[in-house]
Amino acid sequence: MIAWQNIAMLWALPLAAVPVIIHLLRRHHADRIPFPSLRFVRSAQSAAVRIRRPSDPLLLIVRMAAVAFAVIAAAGPILLSDARLDRWHRETARAVVVDASDSMRAIGADGVTPERLASDAAVAEAQSARYTTEIRSDDLPRGIRRAAAWLAGAPPAKREVVVISDFQRGGFDERAIANVDRNVGIRLIQVGRPVSQQQMSGPDLLGGGGLPGRSQTIDQSGDATGVTFSALVTERRSGGLRLVPTDPSSERLVRVVAAAGTPAPSPDEPIVIQFAANTATATKLDRVRTGWMLRTLLRFQDEAMRLSADAGTAVRQIGESSPWSVLVRDSAAKPLVSAAASGDELVLDVAVPTDSFFAAFVVHSILASRRAPADLDEREISRLDSATLSALGRAAASIELETMPHTAWRQASTDSRWCWATVLLMLGIEQALRARAVTSSRVEGSRVAT
């Protein structure tokens, strides 16, 4: 049985007829040569018959064989002998996915980071495979997709994905491996020993309109998580956010937003939100250029785009000609939310009343967007248990030639070298046949001459 690396090249096999075509064409375009007498040359009638008959069939066959073998060599034949198949069955192509998320850098109960243990494990896994690659990713599903893509083009061998991670609960599940080919084995190696319990602070929450600002303390122990709220002092509660106009409706708006658990603002990054086109507040406006303002607006725009997808409003990027960058437009293309800078303050102009739902959305979203959400997920100490991981893993299947990805054949070692050697042999024979013809004519001539 033969497999082909570039089977499309076999379409070029008709090129083996090229010597015959050249043979015929050369006969039709024979050079005209004066000759003293044609009395010993066969007549033109019989020559016409010889047009279709090769003068040296063996030479023609050798030339056709040389071309055919060259085409076959270019197609990359792979002879599927028992020895070769046994070797493939013994070999493994392994893609090692190493978790590179923040949780891997947390010092565990044994005083060692999972990252270091993962590196050692990755080296060991790579050494025991014939073909291997290491993929580091802070997103395991994405890393597994890359591993599957690499395995699809790996040389013929048993295929396996090895995932080395601390496997935090919520960071990995069966969906991550759902698209991996069923013949590809999956092994999940859990590294690191998490601490048994930990305590950490959550983001402060907004206060106002009679509600106090709150701080959060998160306690983790095993699979349980507890949150304790504490009242904030006044300046930490309200500093950094100013609503214009300042009236009872604004107070009510802050109360609503605070009750929704909105993150508290920062006095270092002040935000002014003016409603219903009240533009008299800002004295000197400029375009938004400060880093934190831009990051905040981009995150806010992500939120607004999700909203506008539902509301059917258009969203424009920052960068209009006026100081105001329009972030959200209504269905009539009129600006709903615009942003500008006034000194250290980020100024948002919201063209809706303060008692509207959209006003509450803008206040909540802009405060939530002000800083990146705390990556509390990476602090999770609860992990998938070994039974779950075992259930998700599976052994690599034996090689099935019929289902082998076509890209895998391209990486396999071929038997083209034998075909090229045959081509060279054929060319040598062709030269020898031509030399023999010339020599025989000379010998015959010499015999007559003597």
Added chain:
Amino acid sequence: MAPPSTLDPALLTAISDLELVARVTVDGTLSGLHTSPFHGYSAEFSQYRHYRPGDDLKYVDWKLYARTDRVYTKQYCETTNLGVQIIIDASRSMAFAGRNGVSKLQYARILAASLAHLTIGQGDASGVIVYDEAVRHYLPSRVGHAHLRRLLVALASMQAGGTTSSASALKRAIDLQSRRGLLVIISDLYDEDEGFERELRRAVRIGHDVAVFHVFTREELEFPYDRDVQLEDLESGQTILAGAATAAEYRREFADFVGRWRARCTSNRIDYTRIMTDEPLDAALRGYLLRRGGGTSS
């Protein structure tokens, strides 16, 4: 031992002075030969002279040697000359040149000039007939260097053209040759008809020495076309598609052709010499002269 041949035909044909070419060829040819192979008919005793190496022993006066213990040879007044008529085929087929660029006609021209130079140089008469389908040029056999010049001019000006009719040319030569002499025919002998052979036999029968120089190129002998070619007959203009497939048959038939001419000449006591245009001319001429001097023909 004969000296090595150095007279490359390609080199000789590059020399425009035909007299010089003929002299060089003859000098190279006679180097090492003992005597001239051409003998005039002599009758009247003239004088004695001391024997010199190379003199024919039949002219040694052995009685005088017995009396004086010295070797003398007898010399005679020539009363007649050997008449050599060179008959050259100048048909279109003779224009064919081999790889060395020397055509059969060029080769024949130098060969004829050399023979004429050799003949006239030793006091014999020489003439030339150039023919294709008819006799194009005729110079009767004469002696003297002035005649040699005319003969060389005639050879230098001959051009290949027309078809071959050797029989009529030979018949004309025999008719014009009033005395018995030597007829030298230089041709590729492609008009192998009965008339030509009949005239050859007639020439021998009436007492002429006849020598045939069969000139051809190595290409005609080996037919070295390993790819297909359209061969065009130089004389008839006919074309034939030929190639490697026809080569073996051609070679066999050409070998038979050469063999037939050799056998035909030998059986009629005609001196036959096969010459290829890439062979040194002096070597070809030397072979002929040696055979003639030894009284044998191949």
